Amino acid sequence: MSDHEHRLRQLIDRMTASGSVRSQPWKDAAAAVPRHEFLRNGFFRPVPGTSPTAWTPVCQGEEGWLEVCYADESLVTQIAGTIKPTDIRGEIMREPTSSSTLPSLVLRMLEDLQVQPGMKVLEIGTGTGYSTAVLCARLGDSNVTSIEYDEEVASQARQTLGRLGMYPTLLTGDGLHGAPQGGPYDRIIATCAVRTVPTAWLQQTRPGGQILTTIGGWLNASELVRLTVHEDGTASGPVLGGQVSFMLARPHQTPPLGVLPDLGRGKQREAALGADILDDWATRFIAQFAVPTAQRLTVHNGQHNDDVLIDTTTGSFAALHQENDRWIVRQGGPDRLWDAVEDHLSRWHAAGTPTLKEATIRVTPAGQNISR
Incomplete structure (x- = not known):
């Protein structure tokens, strides 16, 4: 058994013990996908004690690279919209714009998607392609469509997936608009957070189908929700809990504050x-x-x-x-x-201050609300 195969087995054992992987089909799918293949361009690690956070690159072949590839943690793969780990030496103090999500969250979400063989899935946010690959291993390439906003990120994911012999439908564009040409879908899963669930996702999910997404906002709190789409084009479903945090979709990110109003008035x-x-x-x-x-x-x-x-x-x-x-x-x-x-x-x-797991999110083309 190679070093990476041994580390992958250990990772799956940890995810199974923690309850992130709960069924044999997803355990088998995870075992078929070597995570390090999606991190060959390296990743950024935070520099301890820096504020704002500074990042330093870790590239393939460097000490600790393979070990961290199979750690259960999220790894930043792009800074400031264009900068890859191989682009710099030293440190950089800019905002992360793309990452490889910690594997336990990827598998927890895929379990929560409640997918069955033969279902068509649209993934919003290809990223490195790791979660796309796990979906392909479970459902087959022909049932998976994935869309990525960033052309360079999408290109790298396409190359990696091809190297592993996986050829799902990969698109580049604004995932908030979905991918109508491949719909309707049985499931939509988003690996970025949204402030509001796009109407396009409701329209492209068949009645009875589900949307799994993280709803966040500019007050910096977000939660994973699973919505069932109804015949009337609305959707509703529970908050799954766990304080799940993803980067907001780029069109939903906070705008600059600009000039503040006179706070002494009012x-x-x-x-x-x-x-x-x-x-x-x-x-x-x-x-x-x-x-x-x-x-x-x-x-x-x-x-x-x-x-x-x-x-x-x-x-x-x-x-x-x-x-x-x-x-x-x-x-x-x-x-x-x-x-x-x-x-x-x-x-x-x-209403009794219910916990978030007791809450229901309702989404219509006019907006969304939360209730017990």
């Missing part, structure tokens, strides 16, 4: 809920449905720090600060952002 009142409630992941996830285009930041105004929600699309803002044991909120612009957050969370609390 109407002021005592807040029923303080800004510290947004330090909780589940609360932020719920609040995002009330203010889906708001971002959160801290601003020092000379007297105290304001915890600010700002909507760059409308110019609306809510600035909160603490005075002794009270929270004061000042709101401006056409929308009252904190009013919306308080109303949404108050109704959630009135």
